[in-house]
Amino acid sequence: MRDALMKSLFQLADKDPNLMLLTGDLGYGVFEEFEKKYPKQYLNIGVAEQNMMGVAAGLALEGKIIFTYSIGNFPTLRCLEQIRNDACYHELNINIIATGGGFSYGGLGMSHHATEDLAIMRALPGVTVVSPCTEREAELATVELSLRKGVGYLRIDKTKAELESDSDDFKIGRARTLVKGTDYTIFVTGGIAEEAVKASKILEESKISLNIVSIHTLKPLDARFIKNEIKSKKGVIVIEEGVLIGGLGSSICELCVDSGITINNFKRLGIDDHYSSEVGSQEFLRDKYKLNSKAIVKEVLKFVNK
Amino acid sequence: MLSNIETQELARKVRIHAVKMVNKGGSSHIGSVLSVVDILAVLYGKVMQYRSNNPKWDGRDRFILSKGHAGAGVYAILAECGFFDIVELDKHYQDGSIFSGHVSHKGVPGVELSTGSLGHGLPVASGMALAAKIDKKTHKVFVVMSDGELDEGSNWEAFMFAAHHGLNNLTAVIDRNKLQSMRTTEETLSLEPLRDKLIAFGWNVIEVDGHDHDELFSAIDGDTKKPKVIIANTIKGKGVSFMENEIAWHYRTPNGRLFDQAMKDLGEKI
Numbered sequence: 001m002r003d004a005l006m007k008s009l010f011q012l013a014d015k016d017p018n019l020m021l022l023t024g025d026l027g028y029g030v031f032e033e034f035e036k037k038y039p040k041q042y043l044n045i046g047v048a049e050q051n052m053m054g055v056a057a058g059l060a061l062e063g064k065i066i067f068t069y070s071i072g073n074f075p076t077l078r079c080l081e082q083i084r085n086d087a088c089y090h091e092l093n094i095n096i097i098a099t100g101g102g103f104s105y106g107g108l109g110m111s112h113h114a115t116e117d118l119a120i121m122r123a124l125p126g127v128t129v130v131s132p133c134t135e136r137e138a139e140l141a142t143v144e145l146s147l148r149k150g151v152g153y154l155r156i157d158k159t160k161a162e163l164e165s166d167s168d169d170f171k172i173g174r175a176r177t178l179v180k181g182t183d184y185t186i187f188v189t190g191g192i193a194e195e196a197v198k199a200s201k202i203l204e205e206s207k208i209s210l211n212i213v214s215i216h217t218l219k220p221l222d223a224r225f226i227k228n229e230i231k232s233k234k235g236v237i238v239i240e241e242g243v244l245i246g247g248l249g250s251s252i253c254e255l256c257v258d259s260g261i262t263i264n265n266f267k268r269l270g271i272d273d274h275y276s277s278e279v280g281s282q283e284f285l286r287d288k289y290k291l292n293s294k295a296i297v298k299e300v301l302k303f304v305n306k
Numbered sequence: 307m308l309s310n311i312e313t314q315e316l317a318r319k320v321r322i323h324a325v326k327m328v329n330k331g332g333s334s335h336i337g338s339v340l341s342v343v344d345i346l347a348v349l350y351g352k353v354m355q356y357r358s359n360n361p362k363w364d365g366r367d368r369f370i371l372s373k374g375h376a377g378a379g380v381y382a383i384l385a386e387c388g389f390f391d392i393v394e395l396d397k398h399y400q401d402g403s404i405f406s407g408h409v410s411h412k413g414v415p416g417v418e419l420s421t422g423s424l425g426h427g428l429p430v431a432s433g434m435a436l437a438a439k440i441d442k443k444t445h446k447v448f449v450v451m452s453d454g455e456l457d458e459g460s461n462w463e464a465f466m467f468a469a470h471h472g473l474n475n476l477t478a479v480i481d482r483n484k485l486q487s488m489r490t491t492e493e494t495l496s497l498e499p500l501r502d503k504l505i506a507f508g509w510n511v512i513e514v515d516g517h518d519h520d521e522l523f524s525a526i527d528g529d530t531k532k533p534k535v536i537i538a539n540t541i542k543g544k545g546v547s548f549m550e551n552e553i554a555w556h557y558r559t560p561n562g563r564l565f566d567q568a569m570k571d572l573g574e575k576i
Contacts, residue, residue, distance in 0.1 A: 040440060045467065046463075046466070046467070046470075048463035048466075048467070050425070050429065050459070050460040050463060051429045051432070051460060051463035051464050051467050053429070054426060054428070054429020054430045054432070054433060054460065054464065055429055055430070055432050055433035055436065055464075055467065056433060057419075057429075057430045057433055058429070058430040058431060058432060058433020058434040058435070058436065058437065059433040059434075059436060059437045060433075061418065061419070061430070061433070061434060061437075062433075062434055062437035062438070062441070063437070064437060081423055081426075082426065082429070082460075085420065085421075085422070085423055085426060086419070086426055086429075086430055089420055090411070090419070090420070
């Protein structure tokens with residue numbers, strides 16, 4: 001996914017000399033070529049995320065289009081108030097890229113588990129929150145965010161959904177169906193979509209058809225699409241690699257309550273108000289927190305056998 | 307460029323506006339406003355290039371008040387310099403007003419950056435100065451900071467950054483009134499030896515009497531090879547006898563007899 005977004009950043013930098021990429025001293029092996037080609041549009045700020053966001057705001061106030069980059073919680077939580085006061089309140093075109101969404105860096109420990117970022121970024125007024133599930137989504141989201149007014153948050157994951165064919169049918173704020181199905185809908189955000197796709201294959205054998213939808217944009221939410229999906233299926237599962245409070249599942253609950261929609265079969269899969277002190281691969285931690293295809297299959301079968 | 311007599315009169319008027327605004331709004335931070343006023347008067351009266359009838363003029367020097375709690379001073383000097391009508395100042399701190407206690411840019415001509423949380427101004431000013439360098443523009447960037455806000459680590463990230471990138475178009479002025487929210491800066495979290503620290507961070511450091519307009523002007527004006535920081539030694543509450551060096555006036559609102567006394571001290575008829 002990181003390669004995909006780099007592809008877009010190269011194109012954008014080439015087209016617009018005002019585009020700048022700022023990193024908080026991370027991206028070894030990723031940014032060297034960009035720095036070489038666009039030395040005036042690249043800046044390693046150092047391990048100083050608060051300053052990175054402040055400098056980004058200063059540059060953006062002067063008309064630059066900014067992408068900031070770091071991993072995990074560093075480009076978001078470490079400088080949250082700079083994002084809120086300096087970037088958001090001034091409606092600047094600053095796009096924050098965080099790699100290592102969810103448990104991507106599971107083995108590195110709790111400091112590197114990015115599990116509250118979506119909820120926290122979503123709470124900031126005016127921020128576009130995007131969590132792509134394929135390389136193509138990441139690539140197109142990068143381009144669209146650069147053109148979009150205001151602050152953007154792009155959460156990049158180590159994993160990605162394996163699709164038979166990916167398409168260009170991507171627009172920020174518009175949900176995207178990854179696998180068409182008729183019985184139950186799985187709403188998913190980020191690379192964990194791969195688990196939903198796997199679950200759909202497992203359940204196919206039992207003649208249960210899953211509709212997998214990538215809600216790559218948590219904000220603004222594609223309310224109309226989501227409401228129609230909910231009404232037309234027998235049940236809904238939401239899966240996200242992050243805390244349940246304030247994330248995708250929460251947004252859908254809010255949407256349903258605000259729109260007077262009741263769902264008989266509804267389950268949210270996420271992390272329940274908890275920090276993981278256990279380390280492990282992304283696969284291990286997803287299994288521990290019941291965030292994988294196995295968990296989805298189990299929940300769907302519960303609906304079926306109700 | 308205004309003469310010293312004119313900038314001193316500008317400072318006096320700004321002090322009077324600020325005390326009135328705080329009195330009417332029932333707000334405070336008046337001590338912090340009064341300590342910074344001479345710095346503002348010299349910047350707006352002598353140093354900075356701007357067009358009050360065209361606040362977004364590209365060639366303008368940029369100004370950020372990082373100690374946003376002294377916002378009343380900025381609103382007052384902007385009004386005095388013609389950015390908007392002086393009667394607007396009556397709206398400060400009033401319900402439904404855009405003139406908040408901490409400085410806000412929304413709808414207020416001449417304000418570049420909204421501040422209020424400390425430690426934000428210098429990083430943003432550094433970004434603005436860097437943009438000017440990249441775009442080969444000749445305007446300068448000025449940021450006024452409090453001494454108390456130097457407790458914030460983000461400032462030291464930015465001090466390193468600006469020196470590393472040779473941002474000699476950036477000038478920071480530290481309003482060194484030596485008092486912060488509860489006690490003196492030295493009792494709270496020692497800043498001294500501040501001058502040595504700033505030199506070690508790679509800045510051109512000049513120390514002046516922050517109420518002497520000649521000293522302020524000669525320190526702020528002029529080119530430098532490194533980013534420049536002025537340690538402006540000031541008196542919190544300057545100009546109002548009973549507020550000078552009194553921490554309480556970080557919080558208190560001058561009312562009644564004390565308001566009258568403040569006006570008298572500032573040479574304003576009631």
